[in-house]
Amino acid sequence: MTTHHLDTRLLHIGSAPFDPETGTAPVSLPSMRTSTVRFENLAALDRAMTRRLAGERAITYGRSGMDTHRALEDVFMQLEGGSYCVLAPSGMAAINIAFLGLLKTGDHVLVSDCVYGPVRNLDRALLQGFGISVTYFSAERDDIAQLVQPNTKMIYVESPGSLLYEMLDMPALASQAKAHGLILTTDNTWGSGYIYRPLMLGADVSIVAGTKYISGHSDVMLGAVIVKDQKLAARIHSAQYAMGNSVSADDAWLALRGVKTMAVRMPQHARNALEVCKFLDTQPEVLQIYHPAWHKDAGHSLWQRDCTGSNGMLSIELNCTPEAAKPFVDALELFGIGFSWGGFESLVQWVEPGTLSSHQHWKHHEHALIRLHIGLESVDDLIADLKQALAKIKK
Structure with missing residues (x-):
């Protein structure tokens, strides 16, 4: 058979x-x-x-x-x-x-x-x-x-x-x-x-x-x-x-x-997410990218060993306080503000600092953490949106 x-x-x-x-x-x-x-x-x-x-x-x-x-x-x-x-x-x-x-x-x-x-x-x-x-x-x-x-x-x-x-x-x-x-x-x-x-x-x-x-x-x-x-x-x-x-x-x-479309959706989410990671890695406002398929992530070797692909989920640590990161979130035009993910659309979540206090993996409690879901929009448009929004971060 x-x-x-x-x-x-x-x-x-x-x-x-x-x-x-x-x-x-x-x-x-x-x-x-x-x-x-x-x-x-x-x-x-x-x-x-x-x-x-x-x-x-x-x-x-x-x-x-x-x-x-x-x-x-x-x-x-x-x-x-x-x-x-x-x-x-x-x-x-x-x-x-x-x-x-x-x-x-x-x-x-x-x-x-x-x-x-x-x-x-x-x-x-x-x-x-x-x-x-x-x-x-x-x-x-x-x-x-x-x-x-x-x-x-x-x-x-x-x-x-x-x-x-x-x-x-x-x-x-x-x-x-x-x-x-x-x-x-x-x-x-x-x-x-x-x-x-x-x-x-x-x-x-x-x-x-x-x-x-x-x-x-x-x-x-x-x-x-x-x-x-x-x-x-x-x-x-x-x-x-x-x-x-x-x-x-x-x-x-x-x-x-x-x-029925999972086999084409998830790889495209993953490709878009890695392109976004490449862009974010060049931005001075971004201190760290949390995404296991990203080669600089601490868990990348385990991801390589145990996973067969990735998706659109990533978080970024910004070089500012959580409060100072709010204008960045509000300035995004293609990213809806929401708690879910996995759909076709891009989303952003301003992470409440208190929810991270119990995560031992989180080192820099004074910094902002932003969660992004990279959707199926044109990745060039998503990067342009992120770029203009990063400029809004309060120094």
Whole structure:
């Protein structure tokens, strides 16, 4: 049997089957909306329930989705190299499923200090109340063996890290996790399985916000949890079902549509981002560029070893205070001010200094950090926009 390239598989997942009577079919599956699933007879119901109880992705009720959802689950499994996937209505919802499905009262989890900011809010708002304790650590500097407690059950990381994009040594983390019998869970939204595959590097659970590069058009909220191990799959499945998460069939369809162009979108984002890095490297206002594909980045060698590409995400440290950098952000014309990324458009975020205080990778707390998502506009236009805006920085 021919094994096709990932790009080819992504294009053909979700192709609609031919009608047996007419011999025709639309190119893509339609959005299958339903709340109730009908069964031909009780035997069909029994078969579906037996499969579901065994942890399989059986269709039994509209909350778990129909064929549109199954196709999107296949997309995530192909991208990540997993054997089981559950969908969630947002990336944060997917993170909740992983934490609450794999931890219980009295458990302890090690969380890297570079994770997505709302994870800390999850800790404060829910985990502490549930009796789940968290220790934040630097994957670069701290000795995990010294931090593991008798009740430690999981290591949770994000690589590259949020805001500063530090690459973590996933195989080394996996080795530590295995040595202590811990589950290694990672947020892989940056790589989204297309340019970085942590499950192949030893991670046990991968979480992706499909809101970003999977969908690609800034019009969908979506998350996914992907695993390889059958026992972990059963726990994730049970948590997702108990929490009542549901994804709109239309959102699943939009994500399936978006992923068809992922193979051309992400490389173009990456090319544009590197051109922008080259320009920014010549500007006196820019002290440092945080982008693992940039050859001067501290994590570049790990990126070369573990990744197959890059994307449009980068941050820049400016030679001014955070307050003095605000005119730069306001002067940008092609960059929308917003918190998301992964769509076709360019975005900018003025990073609140307080959010960086806990990131040990951040050295210069008196300087401004600006996060950029480099979109699919003409890179010459983006560079010209950045150039005129840099001139607005208050000296």
